[in-house]
Every structure is written in structure tokens, then in C-alpha cells.
Amino acid sequence: MTDLTGKTAVITGGASGIGRAGALLLAEHGAKVVVADFAPLAENDELFAKLGIESRQCDVRRETELKKLMNFAATFNGRIDILVNNAGVGMVKQIDQVSEEDWDRVLDTNLKSAFFGSKHALRHMTHDGHGGSIINMASNAGILPRAQDPVYSISKLAIVGLTRSLGLCHSKDKVRFNAICPGPVGGTRMMDETIAEFDDLDTATQALIGASPLARALGRMITPEEVAQSILFLASDAAAMISGTLITIDGGKALGVPPQP
Numbered sequence: 001m002t003d004l005t006g007k008t009a010v011i012t013g014g015a016s017g018i019g020r021a022g023a024l025l026l027a028e029h030g031a032k033v034v035v036a037d038f039a040p041l042a043e044n045d046e047l048f049a050k051l052g053i054e055s056r057q058c059d060v061r062r063e064t065e066l067k068k069l070m071n072f073a074a075t076f077n078g079r080i081d082i083l084v085n086n087a088g089v090g091m092v093k094q095i096d097q098v099s100e101e102d103w104d105r106v107l108d109t110n111l112k113s114a115f116f117g118s119k120h121a122l123r124h125m126t127h128d129g130h131g132g133s134i135i136n137m138a139s140n141a142g143i144l145p146r147a148q149d150p151v152y153s154i155s156k157l158a159i160v161g162l163t164r165s166l167g168l169c170h171s172k173d174k175v176r177f178n179a180i181c182p183g184p185v186g187g188t189r190m191m192d193e194t195i196a197e198f199d200d201l202d203t204a205t206q207a208l209i210g211a212s213p214l215a216r217a218l219g220r221m222i223t224p225e226e227v228a229q230s231i232l233f234l235a236s237d238a239a240a241m242i243s244g245t246l247i248t249i250d251g252g253k254a255l256g257v258p259p260q261p
């Protein structure tokens, strides 16, 4: 079993969905986990306390808050070993409907946060030469941009670029950068909000499942726990020589146009 005892992990957007599942799995494997979210959920309190998970309120769009978060996380064992830049928001709007505020909200949450989160985690990963693992939550839209949500797609394509660029810069520091490209993932606030936009929830759910060939074959969406398994792998020493990769967990959606039913 992967043993993360003695390691400290920070996960942004960890109150729900993929981040929450990742936080639970890393803690179950021995890591000291700090979850940061701007909308913490009281229903997590009992389970987080049982697993020793610290929950901090943090708006990842603000560099000052990210700096405070990383400094807090480093108080446990003097360093940070794992950072999961997971917080994200979606937005389905065409360019003529997008305000500057909309653009800033999506790009600041999905991209700027990962850059400045990495900046302040790096200090705590490199000061004694031990290195670390930074995992960015991209999306299927980071491989294949989608017509319905250009700003979201741009943010996720850019985070793939960030992963490769910073991976190149910081291999010398033994810090690995990798990205995960999931979708569609059920049981998340983001997916619930996406489906709620439609009049017929069942048809919308089936359309999302149908766009991913394996999801269609299995008759379900991907689960947050399935994505968490890749967080665990990339965080672990088993991935010690892996940097700049994308792990695609999209049921084959990025392979091409699936056969018609």
C-alpha cells in the first residue's frame, strides 16, 4: 500500500467533489492533509477530524490567502510535499455574453490560483532540497476545447501549459508537475450545477454520459473516487520520475467522436 506517512498535502477546493475524495484518500494513506476552500461544508467536519484533515477557508484567487495557506500547511512538518491545485469553477457562455468580471472569475480561480499556489508551495518544497509533487486539476476540456464553454476551455488548456512549463523549470528542484484531465465526473457541485441548467435533468445526464464511450458502456459517470486514485498515484514515490504528463480520466471521451448508439 502507498504510504504517505510524514508527508503534508494541500488540496484546494477540497470541500466537495474531486478535491474532497482526494483529501480523504491521501489522509487514509497517512498524509497530513490541509483542505482549502472558500465554501467549507460543516458536514465534512466529523470525518475530516477523524482523519486529522485540517480545513481552512481560503479564496484561491488571492495570492495573499494562498501564501498564508502554504505557510500554515508548512507548520506541521516544516515543509509541503504535495499540492493539488483543484479548485475550479465552470462557465457556459459565448464570447458576446462574457464580461470582464466573468473572465477574471474563471481564469483567476482555474489558472491564476495554480500559478500562485505553486509559487508559495515551492518555497516549502525546495528549501531543504527534498522536492515535491504538484498536481493540477485540468479537464477533458484541456485536451479538446468545447464549443459551449470557451472561457472554461481556455482556462483548462492553459493549465496544461502551466503544468508543462513549470515542470520544465522545477525538475532541477525535484518538484514534479502533472495534470489530471477528468470528465464527466458525477457527485460534484460543478456537475450538479451544470445539469441543473437544463429543464430535463435526466436527458441532460444521459447526454453527458453518452459523449464518453466508456461512460456510455458502463451507464454512469466517472466518480470522484476514481479521479482520486490518480491524485494518490501522482503524489506517491511510485511517480518519482513522472513530470509534465496528463492523466486522462474521461472514459475515452478525448479519443474522438464515439460511434452512434
Ligand code: NAD
Binding pocket: 012, 013, 014, 015, 016, 017, 018, 019, 036, 037, 038, 039, 058, 059, 060, 061, 086, 087, 088, 089, 090, 109, 137, 138, 139, 140, 181, 182, 183, 184, 185, 186, 187, 188, 189, 190, 191
Ligand atoms: P466541485 O464544485 O464539487 O468542487 C470545486 C470546489 O472548488 C468547491 O468545493 C468550491 O467551493 C471550490 N472553489 C471554487 N472557487 C473557489 C475559490 N475561489 N477559492 C477556493 N475554493 C474554491 O466540483 P469538482 O468537479 O469536484 O471540481 C474540482 C475540479 O475538477 C475543478 O477544477 C473542475 O474544473 C475539475 N473538473 C471537474 C469535472 C466534472 O465533471 N465534475 C470535469 C473536469 C474537470
